[in-house]
Amino acid sequence: SPWNFPLSIFTGQVAAALAVGNAVLAKPAEETPLIAAQAIAILHEAGVPDDAVQLLPGAGDVGAALVGDARTQGVVFTGSFAVARLIQRQLAERLSPAGEPVPLIAETGGQNALIADSSALAEQVVADVLMSAFDSAGQRCSALRVLCVQEEVADRILAMLKGAMAELSVGNPDRLSTDVGPVITEEAREGILAHVRAMRDAGRPVFALPLPDQCRHGTFVAPTLIELSRLSELTHEVFGPVLHVLRYRRDELDAVIDAINATGYGLTFGLHTRIDETIEHVIGRISAGNVYVNRNVIGAVVGVQPFGGHGLSGTGPKAGGPLYLHRLLASGPDAMKPGLTLELPGPVGERNIYRLEACGTVLCIASDKDALQRQVAAALATGNRVLTEASIPMERFDTVLFDGDADALRALNRELAARDGPIVAVFTGIPLHGLVRERSISTNTAAAGGNATLMSIG
Secondary structure, eight states, rough: OOSSTTTTHHHHHHHHHTTTTTTEEEEOOOTTTHHHHHHHHHHHTTOOOOOHHHHOOOOOOHHHHHHSSTTOOOOOESHHHHHHHHHHHHHTTTTOOTTTTTOOEEEEEOOEEEETTTTTHHHHHHHHHHHHGGGGGGOOTTOOOEEEHHHHHHHHHHHHHHHHHTTOBBSSSTSSSOOOOOOOHHHHHHHHHHHHHHHHHTTTEEEOOOOOOSSSSSSSSEEEEESSSSSGGSOOOOSSEHHHEEEOOOGGGHHHHHHHTTTOOOOOEEOSOHHHHHHHHHHOOOOOOOEESSSSOOOTTTTTBBBBOEEETBBOOOSSTTTGGGGGGGSSOOOOOTTTTTEEOOOOOOEEHHHHHESEEEEEEEEHHHHHHHHHHHHHHOOEEEEEETTTTTTTEEEEEEEEEEEHHHHHHHHHHSSSSOOEEEEESSGGGGGGEEEEEEEEGGGGGOHHHTTTOO
């Protein structure tokens, strides 16, 4: 579990695995072992048997040893994509006792963007951007990294945003007056500052206020705004209080969406507009697991906005969603309904929609014709495109259905783990929940009238 949500994500992972009958080895981030230790102590005090959940703190070598142990029959991970790839490669070397791939649930961050067009209410854009980019010092996987603003209103919105940034209080987070605290380590601070220097050296406009005197020591980073000329200049996720800005013309909207999708990430996305046709158009083209309309892009609520993405942002299923527990079972009923759309409960002034959509492209590999026909039928029935085994070297795909012997399965797992791009799950049998992608769309329904007071409801 990660250091940035050392109790909620940690507890969610542990509780989900316990709920379906697994024993749990809980390895918290090395930066936050004390919170994890307290959580496990509370679980034991509440009656969870000591041998059902064990705390194993330590650095990355502890996690690697646990992942590599043949007794580990599933891994739930939240953190960087690089570490998730290492975990996938370790797991590719073995199969479960039932001869199946060892399940991996990985949530791995995002290059999260927000598009604001000229119809959006500037005051609400600034308030939501400020919270999305700088709350928790930008140390959320859902945090806003790129603001794409229509050029006709860009100067006004950026002037307001810089003014609002100047009012942020950077300091010790034990003070109620503090808005932005430190980043997690000195290493993280140096990495963020190196990125800011590189952008400045490349001629990109950088806005950052000087840190107050009391923040000269420690791992503080001033909230920073960097203007880009194109999104491709941003080559990696900057995990801290740094917001990148991209101006676009109205006729470039689709090109901006394509550029966002081309990053390969698909976690959170925001849209600020008062044009219904724009909302429908953008939602239909953007690739993101959690979409937020006329509101901030952080603070997903379990059961209201199930959280998680796809592509370089993770394997799914969504935390707090109905498919999560299925991935932690060796076998069980598949209650998934393709094409399902639900309206979930939420606060007044907000509408929350949960959808199951086709995952994209399914690679079908089978040892006989009948098994292949069943795989293809399931993939097509859930709305997916189908590839066959001969397409592996040149094609991209999102999920694999496999029917064959153990040696061939291990070889396939190794081949997939060695590929660039997103982590691809391999399923034996035909689990329908592995053929869909979950989306959560949260809309501030009070925003259409453009009243700033109404827009803050909820």
